[in-house]
Amino acid sequence: MGSIVYLIPSLLHETAASTIPPAVLDAIKSCQVFFVENERSARRYLKTIWKEINIDSYEWHNMEKEGEASQAFRSALKAKKAIGIISEAGCPGVADPGQLLVAIAHEQNATVKPLSGPSSILLALMASGMNGQQFQFVGYLPIDSAQRNKKIKELELESAQKKCTQLFIETPYRNNQLLESLVKNCKPSTVLSIAVDITAPTELIRTDSIKNWSKTLPDIHKRPAIFSILAKG
Secondary structure: OOOEEEEEOEOOOOOOHHHOOHHHHHHHHHOOEEEEOOHHHHHHHHHHHOOOOOHHHOEEEEOOOHHHHHHHHHHHHHOOOEEEEEOOOEOOOOOOOOHHHHHHHHHOOOEEEEOOOOOHHHHHHHHHOOOOOOEEEEEEOOOOHHHHHHHHHHHHHHHHHHOOEEEEEOOHHHHHHHHHHHHHHOOOOOEEEEEEOOOOOOOEEEEEEHHHHOOOOOOOOOOOEEEEEEOOO
């Protein structure tokens, strides 16, 4: 039997350990080596969901060091080790590192096991009330305000033409600026959903028209958020 690569979801918020299914813990217990985005937070996460874990008995590699990680990953596959991939929050390979190693796993005919767990993108889409049949995640919008405004209008137009939900994110300390740009550049009839602090006690999810959002904007500075728009074409 060859190597097994487990794609291990992590917490979106440190208080939400209940969002991790039991099958994830079973996979963790069978792993011998972990490839992680941040070793310190990954160790803390594993300690949270499995207090008895002997954390130093595992082999650790940082995915951010792509060259070293790829070489170590190939070696682990060759040794037929059980491997766990953990990103900083949510699911590996979905708007988070991991996809490069998964591609190597397929190249080497290893077994890839994706595990269920919290994904901020999917949870935001589920809660938005928007089109879940046709949607796209476009990642970060441009930092430059003029380019960002142009991109917002392009996404709104595409949403109207395709009846497609557009999801995107921002560095948390720029959330308020993005929200202001959305209100200024989208049509009043366009629907905007904001999902903030998903799975945390402070979770806030609201969907409304740009017209209504413009009356009062929430302060979401430095709070993890997913933004979604759906134009009414």
